Amino acid sequence: MKNIRSKIKNFFITIFKIPFGFLMHTIDIIMWPIQKIIGVRNMPYIFLLPNLIFFGLFVIIPLGVNVAFSITGGDELLFADREFSGSKHYNDLFNCESYLNPNTCKEDFFWRGVYNTIFFVIFQVGLMIFFSLLTAVILNKKIIGRGFFRSVFFFPVLLSPVVVGLIWQWILLKNGILNAVIEANGGDKFSFLTDPGWAMTSSIFVSIWAHMGFYTLIVLAGLQAIPPNLYEAAEMDGTSTERTFFRITLPLLMPNLLVVFILASIKGVQTFDEIYVLTGGGPGTSTSLIVQYIFTTGFASSGSVQNFGLAAAASMVLGIVLLCLTLIQLFLGRNKETKHQEI
Amino acid sequence: MNSSTNIIKDIVTQKKYKEKYHWTDYFSYFYLFLGVFLMFGPIIWLGLSSVKTNAGIQEYPPTILPLSQIQVEVDGYDKPLSLYNVTLDDGSQTQLAEIKRVGITSKMVDPNDAEKKYKIPIDKREKIREFSVQWGNYLDPLRKYNFLLYFKNSIFVTVIATIITLIINSMAAYALSIYEFRGKTVALVFVIGTLLIPLTIILVPVFYVIANFGMINSLWGVILPGAATPTGVFLLRQYMLTLPRELIEAARMDHASEWAIYWRIVLPLSIPAIAVLAIFSIMWRWNDFLWPLIVLSKSEVYTLQIALNAFHGELTSQWNYVLAMTMVTLLPIALIFAYLQKFITTGIASTGMK
Numbered sequence: 001m002k003n004i005r006s007k008i009k010n011f012f013i014t015i016f017k018i019p020f021g022f023l024m025h026t027i028d029i030i031m032w033p034i035q036k037i038i039g040v041r042n043m044p045y046i047f048l049l050p051n052l053i054f055f056g057l058f059v060i061i062p063l064g065v066n067v068a069f070s071i072t073g074g075d076e077l078l079f080a081d082r083e084f085s086g087s088k089h090y091n092d093l094f095n096c097e098s099y100l101n102p103n104t105c106k107e108d109f110f111w112r113g114v115y116n117t118i119f120f121v122i123f124q125v126g127l128m129i130f131f132s133l134l135t136a137v138i139l140n141k142k143i144i145g146r147g148f149f150r151s152v153f154f155f156p157v158l159l160s161p162v163v164v165g166l167i168w169q170w171i172l173l174k175n176g177i178l179n180a181v182i183e184a185n186g187g188d189k190f191s192f193l194t195d196p197g198w199a200m201t202s203s204i205f206v207s208i209w210a211h212m213g214f215y216t217l218i219v220l221a222g223l224q225a226i227p228p229n230l231y232e233a234a235e236m237d238g239t240s241t242e243r244t245f246f247r248i249t250l251p252l253l254m255p256n257l258l259v260v261f262i263l264a265s266i267k268g269v270q271t272f273d274e275i276y277v278l279t280g281g282g283p284g285t286s287t288s289l290i291v292q293y294i295f296t297t298g299f300a301s302s303g304s305v306q307n308f309g310l311a312a313a314a315s316m317v318l319g320i321v322l323l324c325l326t327l328i329q330l331f332l333g334r335n336k337e338t339k340h341q342e343i
Numbered sequence: 344m345n346s347s348t349n350i351i352k353d354i355v356t357q358k359k360y361k362e363k364y365h366w367t368d369y370f371s372y373f374y375l376f377l378g379v380f381l382m383f384g385p386i387i388w389l390g391l392s393s394v395k396t397n398a399g400i401q402e403y404p405p406t407i408l409p410l411s412q413i414q415v416e417v418d419g420y421d422k423p424l425s426l427y428n429v430t431l432d433d434g435s436q437t438q439l440a441e442i443k444r445v446g447i448t449s450k451m452v453d454p455n456d457a458e459k460k461y462k463i464p465i466d467k468r469e470k471i472r473e474f475s476v477q478w479g480n481y482l483d484p485l486r487k488y489n490f491l492l493y494f495k496n497s498i499f500v501t502v503i504a505t506i507i508t509l510i511i512n513s514m515a516a517y518a519l520s521i522y523e524f525r526g527k528t529v530a531l532v533f534v535i536g537t538l539l540i541p542l543t544i545i546l547v548p549v550f551y552v553i554a555n556f557g558m559i560n561s562l563w564g565v566i567l568p569g570a571a572t573p574t575g576v577f578l579l580r581q582y583m584l585t586l587p588r589e590l591i592e593a594a595r596m597d598h599a600s601e602w603a604i605y606w607r608i609v610l611p612l613s614i615p616a617i618a619v620l621a622i623f624s625i626m627w628r629w630n631d632f633l634w635p636l637i638v639l640s641k642s643e644v645y646t647l648q649i650a651l652n653a654f655h656g657e658l659t660s661q662w663n664y665v666l667a668m669t670m671v672t673l674l675p676i677a678l679i680f681a682y683l684q685k686f687i688t689t690g691i692a693s694t695g696m697k
Contacts (some may be wrong), residue, residue, distance in 0.1 A: 031602035035602070040601060041524065044518035044521075044522040044524045047518035047601075047605070050510075050511040050515075052515075054511065055533065055537050055573075058549055059537045059540050061552065062548030062549045062552060063545060065547075065552070066547060068548075134374070135374075138371045138374055138375065141368075141371055151680075155680065158626060158677070160629065161630065162652050163669050166651070166655060166665060167386070167389050167669065170666060171385055175403040176405075180403065241365055241367060291543050294546060295546070295633070295637070298546060299636075299637050308547050311546070316544070318543065318544050319544035322541065
């Protein structure tokens, strides 16, 4: 059995090796004269070049182009056909009689998106921290089958948003299994996806279900970094489990919980796909978030025209929010030692 | 005999670690089993539902296992009719096929004798079921609705994008870890900077760039924008910094070209980090949704995720096909996870990214 497996492995390695070697030799034919001409000292620029071209084309240039889009009007994509419109799009976005009531705004969908996103992020992040902390603490205990349970909680992280959305839509349908179970136990059917309040609750739940494993892993890494002798000392002193948790575990875990808080907020503000598949932003606009507003305004061609300028202006607003969150992260991470500075 | 029972008793009652049971222990196991149910239950329910017949899918309340009602052909009727166990007025039991349901009564016919017809109140009859697995749910969409093509598109995007990502990211990481050169800090800051700019805030301009390259409705338009990843560069750079410099110096002494040092020495030594990035890239690309949704609007270039979403929108009543294709979409990732789960979790825990 082992022999066969290693044979298969070797087979795959050879399959990869031959074209890989061929490709690398071919590139060497180009690289060798370049090295002769510019010298070894300048070679790192050649190695950096492809990556920097990609970053430039698809990240840095777009940042500038985004500003250009947000201050020009019309529904054409090419700049030759777009007219300068100044701050019109921004004025439209912020044209509200009262910011607290989306109905009084010119772009009421944008403000509904903003309020939905704020509501969504507050509850999603709060519950996410609570449940990932709880799960991590339990998974860190000396339990039987720890590896198995860990992978169970992590599994949904790998699923695609479409799969997550469809699975839960199938379960939460009016005639789905959850309603069948509720009715069998004498309850009434719930409209999990068609009642505005319930749709938001379902969205938050599904989003936590899908991403909790990732944050649990971060908290778990923090828990394992706590020196065990602290717990031994606490046990010697006869400290109760609850007190140990609140006096040792929680304070030492704070940096990791902060990372979870910031990462979950940054990702939460950008939530789009699984909610889009699950509820389509509905019923009405009750679960449509900011990114969905940008997507619908700029790209969903059904109904109204594609308003790239307005979408770009809304992206700028979203970008500023994300920048603030990132600055908070950098500020908090500066004096606290955290292992996870990277997103 | 006595000693062996003692050993068994020990094994059964022994805790893995000798401590007293605390209430939190009971709670932990309760929570964990609830977790297993919540995390795996939906997937199992998806799997079971995906092999039901269309009639079985629409049934409410649903049956757990894929049981479908037996259908019979009766002379004089075009469609096959569903079979029921019926209690007749005189108390005898018989099997009848339903022609039509009218309110609370049902018009039924004896399957063996098409002339004998009955009117039966619906509470006097019971469905006859059999266990049947409907593989057609998987085969039909692959044949009729082009899902084989979407599957190929997804594989193409995943494989090509991963190869490009691995090559250009490892080249950049090599430059940033092995060499000292002017502008190194600037390049590093540049890479960190891109980490702070997610795709969601530059959707319109990236679409503009792709449109200028004429790559709308092309799979290359999906592949290229995400090919250079700051996380990938960092992951590989951190690993390459730990490689011994003597090896590289020795190779230079032997007149190896810089490119040869990169692919013959540094790349093979960085296989662990490259494997982590490869798994991440496969996961990102296979699950990618928002960007392909924007770039791809013609059905012949759909990836699996986009096709699944579009298919679901068009055929809301065809849940049996939708569920089967959902299963097909999640299966490759689930298999990779099953083989490499330890690798993936430690990779994420050590980099803090996904």
